[in-house]
Amino acid sequence: xxxxxxxxxxxxxxxxxxxxxxxxxxxxxxxxxxxxxxxxxxxxxxxxxxxxxxxxxxxxxxxxxxxxxxxxxxxxxxxxxxxxxxxxxxxxxxxxxxxxxxxxxxxxxxxxxxxxxxxxxxxxxxxxxxxxxxxxxxxxxxxxxxxxxxxxxxxxxxxxxxxxxxxxxxxxxxxxxxxxxxxxxxxxxxxxxxxxxxxxxxxxxxxxxxxxxxxxxxxxxxxxxxxxxxxxxxxxxxxxxxxxxxxxxxxxxxxxxxxxxxxxxxxxxxxxxxxxxxxxxxxxxxxxxxxxxxxxxxxxxxxxxxxxxxxxxxxxxxxxxxxxxxxxxxx
Amino acid sequence: xxxxxxxxxxxxxxxxxxxxxxxxxxxxxxxxxxxxxxxxxxxxxxxxxxxxxxxxxxxxxxxxxxxxxxxxxxxxxxxxxxxxxxxxxxxxxxxxxxxxxxxxxxxxxxxxxxxxxxxxxxxxxxxxxxxxxxxxxxxxxxxxxxxxxxxxxxxxxxxxxxxxxxxxxxxxxxxxxxxxxxxxxxxxxxxxxxxxxxxxxxxxxxxxxxxxxxxxxxxxxxxxxxxxxxxxxxxxxxxxxxxxxxxxxxxxxxxxxxxxxxxxxxxxxxxxxxxxxxxxxxxxxxxxxxxxxxxxxxxxxxxxxxxxxxxxxxxxxxxxxxxxxxxxxxx
Numbered sequence: 298x299x300x301x302x303x304x305x306x307x308x309x310x311x312x313x314x315x316x317x318x319x320x321x322x323x324x325x326x327x328x329x330x331x332x333x334x335x336x337x338x339x340x341x342x343x344x345x346x347x348x349x350x351x352x353x354x355x356x357x358x359x360x361x362x363x364x365x366x367x368x369x370x371x372x373x374x375x376x377x378x379x380x381x382x383x384x385x386x387x388x389x390x391x392x393x394x395x396x397x398x399x400x401x402x403x404x405x406x407x408x409x410x411x412x413x414x415x416x417x418x419x420x421x422x423x424x425x426x427x428x429x430x431x432x433x434x435x436x437x438x439x440x441x442x443x444x445x446x447x448x449x450x451x452x453x454x455x456x457x458x459x460x461x462x463x464x465x466x467x468x469x470x471x472x473x474x475x476x477x478x479x480x481x482x483x484x485x486x487x488x489x490x491x492x493x494x495x496x497x498x499x500x501x502x503x504x505x506x507x508x509x510x511x512x513x514x515x516x517x518x519x520x521x522x523x524x525x526x527x528x529x530x531x532x533x534x535x536x537x538x539x540x541x542x543x544x545x546x547x548x549x550x551x552x553x554x555x556x557x558x559x560x561x562x563x564x565x566x567x568x569x570x571x572x573x574x575x576x577x578x579x580x581x582x583x584x585x586x587x588x589x590x591x592x593x594x595x596x597x598x599x600x601x602x603x604x605x606x607x608x609x610x611x612x613x614x615x616x617x618x619x620x621x622x623x624x625x626x627x628x
Numbered sequence: 629x630x631x632x633x634x635x636x637x638x639x640x641x642x643x644x645x646x647x648x649x650x651x652x653x654x655x656x657x658x659x660x661x662x663x664x665x666x667x668x669x670x671x672x673x674x675x676x677x678x679x680x681x682x683x684x685x686x687x688x689x690x691x692x693x694x695x696x697x698x699x700x701x702x703x704x705x706x707x708x709x710x711x712x713x714x715x716x717x718x719x720x721x722x723x724x725x726x727x728x729x730x731x732x733x734x735x736x737x738x739x740x741x742x743x744x745x746x747x748x749x750x751x752x753x754x755x756x757x758x759x760x761x762x763x764x765x766x767x768x769x770x771x772x773x774x775x776x777x778x779x780x781x782x783x784x785x786x787x788x789x790x791x792x793x794x795x796x797x798x799x800x801x802x803x804x805x806x807x808x809x810x811x812x813x814x815x816x817x818x819x820x821x822x823x824x825x826x827x828x829x830x831x832x833x834x835x836x837x838x839x840x841x842x843x844x845x846x847x848x849x850x851x852x853x854x855x856x857x858x859x860x861x862x863x864x865x866x867x868x869x870x871x872x873x874x875x876x877x878x879x880x881x882x883x884x885x886x887x888x889x890x891x892x893x894x895x896x897x898x899x900x901x902x903x904x905x906x907x908x909x910x911x912x913x914x915x916x917x918x919x920x921x922x923x924x925x926x927x928x929x930x931x932x933x934x935x936x937x938x939x940x941x942x943x944x945x946x947x948x949x950x951x952x953x954x955x956x957x958x959x
Contacts, residue, residue, distance in 0.1 A: 337676075344668065346728075351698070355673060355684060357677055357682075363677065369723070371725075376727050379727070382727050386730060387728070388721055388733065390719055395678075396710070397680060397701070397718070399717060399719050624638055
């Protein structure tokens with residue numbers, strides 16, 4: 298691309314171009330580089346607004362070439378009721394990290410969904426039992442759908458249980474995903490019973506109270522706790538975390554706003570109890586799963602490097618395919 | 629505009645739409661709201677990259693409607709030599725602060741220039757002698773040009789001296805601006821002599837040593853120190869600051885990277901010696917110029933709220949005129 302052009306991706310173009318497999322590979326690469334110490338810790342800037350707030354996540358990643366990306370997301374929980382708008386809206390700005398040139402601007406929504414699900418898939422690759430066949434999805438919204446699709450790229454799932462506080466949602470989810478993935482997806486009303494029968498469990502809700510506690514999870518289970526992205530949200534009981542192996546995406550961020558935050562506050566877990574950051578596992582610096590029996594919890598709060606990786610592969614693919622809207626940015 | 633559209637402004641469109649007068653009015657409004665306590669302190673996030681870095685400045689401003697903007701700028705000092713590219717490149721993302729919807733993405737370069745010059749003009753309005761007729765511009769690059777144009781909207785300048793470490797640059801500047809503004813602009817080799825004959829002096833260089841000291845400035849002068857935007861840069865001698873009234877754009881930012889930073893480090897100035905933030909003067913909470921004789925120094929490091937204000941008026945004007953490139957952002 299000429300340096301005086303900028304490339305734009307609408308939501309539809311992002312959906313068309315970014316595949317889960319590519320996103321999983323890119324996110325694994327990002328975690329690996331971070332784990333090897335080859336990527337600086339990403340930056341976060343938050344500003345509150347009446348009714349919501351804006352969150353900027355930025356990071357640098359040296360792929361085939363060095364990239365910088367900043368994601369600017371508005372998060373307004375009342376949007377659906379007040380305006381008929383999505384809670385989270387935003388854009389990602391991708392730049393050449395060699396010279397600062399802006400390369401592309403793209404809608405952030407699907408990239409956020411896909412890169413979040415991709416992190417779960419990468420975590421499952423290293424932390425779930427290789428022969429995992431069953432999973433429970435707790436939280437049957439948009440993110441739950443992408444999470445299950447991503448997991449099914451990594452493990453040969455045969456049986457899935459769908460739980461949601463809205464039975465209707467769970468029903469719709471089961472119907473839709475069973476057809477899409479051609480596997481058994483059953484809506485359930487008893488979360489703990491489903492989890493006890495599952496090799497994998499993903500929680501992706503907006504819950505502010507624990508949904509799963511110590512007795513609810515059987516040996517060998519891999520749990521990805523994805524919902525908590527602010528200090529109020531919580532999905533796992535501190536006791537469940539205290540008794541099992543904890544892997545986080547970024548320690549400090551999880552300590553501030555993940556399920557780890559509540560576990561630390563309860564006094565039942567210390568930072569030293571955290572086994573690893575996922576990047577250290579991907580890079581081979583720390584062990585992943587070490588036995589068939591252990592329960593492993595992945596606390597996922599979302600890392601800017603996932604956005605950089607996803608934005609970069611989207612951009613590179615669009616360059617190869619001649620996609621996206623090109624805008625003359627010559628001064 | 630429909631909520632599922634985003635508006636894009638190329639550098640040329642920004643140049644065409646944003647006028648100095650509108651920008652000065654918008655920036656005065658931004659400083660005023662900040663001074664009245666009606667705008668939260670803006671946020672800054674910086675990340676280093678080999679050869680440069682990225683700086684994000686973000687702020688919220690409640691104008692006719694509430695806006696949020698984040699400016700993502702790359703700053704790569706070797707760009708001109710290495711790539712034939714500008715040192716600073718970037719974009720501004722403007723959002724509706726009521727619901728987070730991204731409204732517009734625009735090139736940041738001219739907005740940064742204009743809003744920086746506009747801050748100097750606003751400062752001059754409150755801090756320079758009303759009958760100022762003469763000015764010295766120290767640093768005859770792009771920013772110097774815009775600075776002089778902005779000052780000439782606020783004060784009836786008749787005599788301007790142009791100083792640059794490159795005499796050629798000063799010569800070209802004088803030639804060009806004299807024709808443009810239809811006033812006398814003379815290149816000079818003795819900065820101090822020129823400043824002593826001037827009511828106003830703007831320094832906008834990349835200097836890392838003081839260019840002006842105590843004896844170089846006559847009574848009644850207004851000095852705007854615009855160049856320092858990182859802790860290494862410096863244009864004014866601490867003694868000059870210690871003996872005179874200091875007004876800053878944002879106290880903490882100036883203390884970290886403005887000329888104030890060096891004055892504080894020298895021990896000759898304390899934070900308590902700073903007379904006011906410009907917003908407090910605009911809001912009428914602190915006095916501006918209080919005598920004909922006093923020398924007043926404005927330390928300008930650049931505030932995100934200037935970007936928000938400039939981006940917002942650009943956007944509103946484009947909406948009225950039907951300008952900009954519209955992109956369908958429906959999910």
